[in-house]
Amino acid sequence: MTQLETGPVAAEIERRLRAALSPESLAVIDDSAAHRGHAGHDARGESHFTVEIVAAAFAGESRVKRHRLVNAALAALLADRVHALVIQARAPGE
Template identity: 75%
Template sequence: METQTEGPVAAEIARRLTAALNPARLVVTDDSAAHRGHAGHDARGESHFTVEIESAVFAGQSRVARQRLVNQALAELLRDRVHALAIKAKAPGEA
């Protein structure tokens, strides 16, 4: 599996998604710096993320179903720590 992360919150996102969805590829990008001064910005950092994930679990699933699976895996973090999450979820072989 290919994984890219930085920081403790990004690492926790990666850990939870790996456990729940067994991705072939996972990139967690911290977008927080681009949101300084905006609503939801957290001075601790690591509050805004983009997740690019490829998993066989997504085969035959709609975009909304894929996002729900990611959101379920990260529910506690989304409630307590992460303000915004952009999700790019694909099944293997999808462009």
């Protein structure tokens, strides 16, 4: 994923997750268009995302701990800009 393929919020999500968790693979999917007219939709776009991430940091960790690691890396965005985040976090080999 490059800056040219994504909006600025998606690019920032990717940058923060790469810096915090050094993932082997990462996909940041903007689901915002599917939520137009719903509560939490932001007219600026980029308000709803799915993150698919595979990182060694998740090895041996519970699903809750994995989500907490992702949420911690994205805390400022979640507080201000991102309304909804679906997290699919796996360790390598899972």
